Amino acid sequence: MIGNPLQSDIRKHTVRSDAEKARICAANNADLYQAMFRAHGLPDQRTSAFWSSDAIAPPYYSNMTTLDPDATEEQLVEIGRLTDRLGRRPGLKDGFSRLDLVNKGFRLLFSASWIWAEPHGIAARAPEDWTRIRDAAALDRWEHSWKESGSQTDANVFTPALLSDPNIHIYGRLAGDGFDAGCIVNRSPEAVGISNIFSLTGTPQVFRDAISLANIAFSPDVPLVGYDSGAALNEMTKLGFRSVGKLRIWLSDDGS
Template identity: 35%
Template sequence: MTMPNPDAVRAAAYNNARWCAAMSRSHGVEGEFGPQAWTAPRRTPLYYPDAVTLTPHADASALIARIDTTAPGATVKDSFADLDLTRHGFTVLFDAQWIHRPAGPPTREPESAWDAMRDPAALRTWALACCAGDEDDAHLFRPGLLAEPEVLLVAGRDARGSVVAGAVASPGDGVIGISNVFAKSGDLTAAWPVVLDAAHALFPDVPLVGYEHGDALTAACAQGFTPIGPLRVWLRR
């Protein structure tokens, strides 16, 4: 059940926009934070939005004017699920829920130890594990991310040192954003304790936020997250 929390959603939206901005910078795309939204003037990396709204009821026309719609594929993360972008040629790609978890340790012991990626070789190993070996998707995670102060890539390793789970942790705006959660086994219930253990060790007094949908939302809620509000991602085909 969703428990609406506008302040927490705003913090989550700003935090997520900062992560999207960092990913875009690593690809040479400089976005801009405005009063109502973060936007990028040219196409962002695959899977990452061209705009993220930061306040309810953002001006849709002004937002669309700040992104590149000259070719198909532009996306907008409607952080409050309150826009209608159909007249601008967009359709709904998916709906999801922002989630929030108070600061604290995982509810059960992680099955693997964790560490943070500090060099390009480690980043490459992490990216391949995160992307299930897909070379093209793994190349989205470029070494420039390692220089971003608000980005931490966490890996859980098995006894042989192989990366078996992980996530991106993004501190900022009074929260820790958790995204790109993965488990080599495909079972996110094994990944979350590792991620939560790392977050608690590194940021012991800071709550966690993120967004999920479907089975991934169910897995997050089983680890102490609560849905706090809807979001919607729009695509211009």
């Protein structure tokens, strides 16, 4: 059955509050977390209030991310359960900056902004020299460059199982036998997320390229989302994104 073009147009131009947009950003990010953990063969669970996993998280990933700004009591119960299960306080992403955890054995790692760009409706042209990562060997070279750009782990973070997920695209900019820039794009029902943007050359063009790749990878008729802070947030703001909410990353205050 062919859909109604008018209904489709209405959906594309639905007026959402920033609070609704922040929820969509958080849900998209949780989808990426879920894909990452499952690619590692790790268990996870998801409710309307949070996504979580009581397995040891891959580097740079939390054991929990919140999905509802008003479900703090349920989230605190889950934090307690994860603490008991893991034998330590979990790293977690407070998607709406609603949890006050200073007196509960946590320290604030950083704050950031959820960012949102309205759909453009027209897919951008593919940026030059970028390619989608499609095999384990290329992914290994891509991760090597990602780590070179500032990662402080020797662990294997991105596994080949990600490459078979239809909702995840990993892109790299070719440079000799490897890559000098990259990003990840993930699709959710209501948005397309952009994450893990890096560049070894330090040029801001990588942000514009990542946006183009996101529009090409999936439908240009849905919003683009992500989260950033500092210089990266400034660059994405220049390119049409705006902040729709705040999030905070918490770690155990014992340094684990």
